[in-house]
Amino acid sequence: MRGNRPTRGxxxxxxxxxxxxxxxxxxxxxxxGGHLLEVRDLHVEFRTGEGVAKVxxxxxxHLDAGETLAVLGESGSGKSVTAQAIMGILDTPPAVIRxxxxxxxxxxxxxxxxxxxxxxxxxxxxxxxxxxLSALNPTFPVGWQIGETLRQxxxxxxxxxxxxxxxxMELVKIPAAASRLGDYPHQFxxxxxxxxxxxxxxxxxxxxxxxxxxTTALDVTVQAQIMDxxxxxxxxxxxxxxxxxxxxxxxxxxxxxxxxxxAGRIVEHADVRSLYKTPAHPYTKGLLESIPRLDFHxxxxxxxxxxxxxxxxxxxxxxxxxxxxxxxxxxxxxxxHDLVLGDGRTSxxxxxxxxxxxxxx
Amino acid sequence: xxxxxxxxxxxxVLAFFGTTLIVYALMFAGQGDPIQALAGERPVTEAQRAxxxxxxxxxxxxxxxxxxxxxxxxxxxxxxxxGESLTGxxxxxxxxxxxxxTIKLALIAMAVTVxxxxxxGVLAGVRRASIFDNSTLLLTLVVLAVPTIVLxxxxxxxLGVRWQLFPPTAGADPDFYSLLLPGIVLGSLSxxxxxxxxxxxxxxxxxADYVRTARSKGLVKRxxxxxxxxxxxxxxxxxxxxVELGNLMGGAIxxxxxxxIPGVGFNLFRAxxxxxxxxxxxxxxxxxxVYLIANLVVDVLYAVLDPRIRYE
Numbered sequence: 001m002r003g004n005r006p007t008r009g010x011x012x013x014x015x016x017x018x019x020x021x022x023x024x025x026x027x028x029x030x031x032x033g034g035h036l037l038e039v040r041d042l043h044v045e046f047r048t049g050e051g052v053a054k055v056x057x058x059x060x061x062h063l064d065a066g067e068t069l070a071v072l073g074e075s076g077s078g079k080s081v082t083a084q085a086i087m088g089i090l091d092t093p094p095a096v097i098r099x100x101x102x103x104x105x106x107x108x109x110x111x112x113x114x115x116x117x118x119x120x121x122x123x124x125x126x127x128x129x130x131x132x133l134s135a136l137n138p139t140f141p142v143g144w145q146i147g148e149t150l151r152q153x154x155x156x157x158x159x160x161x162x163x164x165x166x167x168x169m170e171l172v173k174i175p176a177a178a179s180r181l182g183d184y185p186h187q188f189x190x191x192x193x194x195x196x197x198x199x200x201x202x203x204x205x206x207x208x209x210x211x212x213x214x215t216t217a218l219d220v221t222v223q224a225q226i227m228d229x230x231x232x233x234x235x236x237x238x239x240x241x242x243x244x245x246x247x248x249x250x251x252x253x254x255x256x257x258x259x260x261x262x263a264g265r266i267v268e269h270a271d272v273r274s275l276y277k278t279p280a281h282p283y284t285k286g287l288l289e290s291i292p293r294l295d296f297h298x299x300x301x302x303x304x305x306x307x308x309x310x311x312x313x314x315x316x317x318x319x320x321x322x323x324x325x326x327x328x329x330x331x332x333x334x335x336x337h338d339l340v341l342g343d344g345r346t347s348x349x350x351x352x353x354x355x356x357x358x359x360x361x
Numbered sequence: 362x363x364x365x366x367x368x369x370x371x372x373x374v375l376a377f378f379g380t381t382l383i384v385y386a387l388m389f390a391g392q393g394d395p396i397q398a399l400a401g402e403r404p405v406t407e408a409q410r411a412x413x414x415x416x417x418x419x420x421x422x423x424x425x426x427x428x429x430x431x432x433x434x435x436x437x438x439x440x441x442x443x444g445e446s447l448t449g450x451x452x453x454x455x456x457x458x459x460x461x462x463t464i465k466l467a468l469i470a471m472a473v474t475v476x477x478x479x480x481x482g483v484l485a486g487v488r489r490a491s492i493f494d495n496s497t498l499l500l501t502l503v504v505l506a507v508p509t510i511v512l513x514x515x516x517x518x519x520l521g522v523r524w525q526l527f528p529p530t531a532g533a534d535p536d537f538y539s540l541l542l543p544g545i546v547l548g549s550l551s552x553x554x555x556x557x558x559x560x561x562x563x564x565x566x567x568x569a570d571y572v573r574t575a576r577s578k579g580l581v582k583r584x585x586x587x588x589x590x591x592x593x594x595x596x597x598x599x600x601x602x603x604v605e606l607g608n609l610m611g612g613a614i615x616x617x618x619x620x621x622i623p624g625v626g627f628n629l630f631r632a633x634x635x636x637x638x639x640x641x642x643x644x645x646x647x648x649x650x651v652y653l654i655a656n657l658v659v660d661v662l663y664a665v666l667d668p669r670i671r672y673e
Contacts, residue, residue: 089576091568121579134570138669139592149578184668200578 034106035062036240037086037208042100044081047093053311055081057264063208068234068241070251073261076308079244083210087127088117122153126206130213132193136185142196143181149203168199172229191222195229202233209234210242215250227254248291252276260284263309263319270345280347280356282324318350326351362664369660373653380649381642385431388638395419398636399447443643446632452643455628462535463624466617467609469544470551474605478552479598482559487586489564501553509550513619516546530621543620547613551605558601562594569593596667603659607652
């Protein structure tokens with residue numbers, strides 16, 4: 001794994017001028033024993049006029065070089081907020097990071113100055129967003145927006161940035177890239193816009209790409225194309241990826257591991273195969289059961305009863321207990337710890353093993 | 362874009378005829394005896410009456426006569442002949458003298474509006490709910506609440522007479538310095554609006570998704586605000602400023618009156634007071650053209666600033 005990047009090496013070097021001059025991008029930049037990126041016991045609150053919403057309540061996950069972690073959860077579960085905390089782009093106020101660590105290559109990002117964190121954005125960790133139309137500036141051509149990163153962050157000249165922007169647009173398979181450089185975001189289709197976003201995120205050769213629901217706003221056919229593209233790019237460019245989604249179907253073919261979030265905490269964490277086969281948390285199980293299946297004709301689709309909790313009044317004990325079919329008195333009284341199930345699996349459920357072994361689906 | 366401008370120019374022709382017709386009608390259609398009105402209290406001899414009837418084509422009567430005179434007037438206008446005022450001066454000469462003064466005044470007011478208004482608006486928008494934001498909020502409220510007819514004399518008295526920082530009146534052929542205070546007074550109203558507008562737009566755009574993207578690109582805050590947010594925030598502000606520039610060019614009747622500035626507004630006011638029909642119609646006709654051009658410039662600028670707007 002060591003040494004120069006073989007196929008796309010020359011192409012990538014152009015964008016990495018400033019950074020590769022300083023450090024020769026080792027294939028495994030993780031210090032001994034640690035993870036590339038690690039979130040430890042993160043707590044985030046949103047303080048608003050109506051009260052304090054506890055959005056993130058002790059989230060921990062990690063990402064190793066070259067792997068894909070899917071973070072799964074419904075709206076408001078805190079998956080995007082965690083990602084924005086990693087990027088350091090949370091709006092503060094109203095967001096307040098109460099405690100926790102976000103370690104990148106062994107250094108705690110939360111302890112760094114704003115200027116140090118700015119240097120990490122784009123070059124080390126980059127992010128793409130759900131709705132590319134609003135995430136791109138409507139008043140500048142896409143080529144300019146991709147080039148801006150290169151000019152501002154890698155010190156490229158206008159001409160070089162332009163050429164590199166075309167390369168990046170070709171890399172994400174935008175047809176006739178050179179002629180579309182001067183087009184504005186609204187002149188692109190949804191899928192092409194998301195490709196522009198991806199090109200922009202890749203400009204500085206980040207080691208980690210955070211994709212925040214990259215396909216949610218797209219047509220189903222385009223979704224698959226974008227997921228394939230992301231998956232190919234991740235492999236070819238040897239990035240690690242955090243894929244945030246609420247769509248179980250998106251995750252299956254792409255992710256190595258899955259972290260399922262509920263009410264601001266990780267309720268289950270497992271490799272993809274085990275999680276799909278033997279979910280060990282009632283919430284995950286409910287999610288899997290609510291996927292429509294082609295071979296189940298004429299049956300009522302199963303759902304998870306109730307609504308996600310109000311984050312200003314999170315239920316006592318296990319936050320999922322009001323909706324859980326396995327609920328017992330202990331669930332109302334005691335907050336469950338992460339139960340280690342082997343093979344790196346954990347589940348924050350008092351009855352994790354029972355749920356896992358309960359094959360009646 | 363070229364097609365849009367051409368179409369707008371054609372619309373301007375229609376608007377021009379429409380407005381001049383209305384003003385012309387308001388000024389002349391209702392007059393009982395225009396010759397007696399011209400003469401005022403003095404008696405008019407038969408010979409004079411015959412001469413003036415001939416000169417102003419008053420021998421034709423009714424609607425037919427009105428339109429004949431209107432098109433006669435327009436024909437002269439299109440040849441650059443604005444006609445004579447009742448005082449016998451060429452209206453073209455009056456405007457040629459008044460216009461540069463009004464333009465100077467308007468540009469000073471505009472500069473004040475843009476430099477102070479937009480800058481302070483951006484600062485207030487970035488630092489929402491700060492002391493700066495709240496004090497500008499209060500100040501602009503006061504300025505917006507006080508009409509120019511009150512603000513101008515107060516400024517004139519305090520800054521011009523009491524503390525003697527500026528000349529209290531401008532007089533004939535005023536220089537830049539003597540136009541400064543009137544310019545600031547004139548600009549203060551649009552300044553307040555521009556400030557509030559900029560503040561709101563900046564505050565709103567700072568929450569936009571593309572700002573989050575710009576931050577995740579690792580851009581410095583100065584660039585995010587100064588390039589990304591400003592470009593988007595200026596779209597409504599430019600619209601306002603363009604219309605405002607049209608207003609300012611139209612002459613500020615009150616400000617020019619208070620500070621005795623011989624500009625367009627001053628002359629228009631005098632013409633209305635002395636019921637000088639030809640002069641009123643002449644000035645308003647030219648103002649209409651200025652206004653229409655200002656509006657066209659705004660629309661074109663709008664498309665330049667916001668690529669989503671395409672006039673086709």
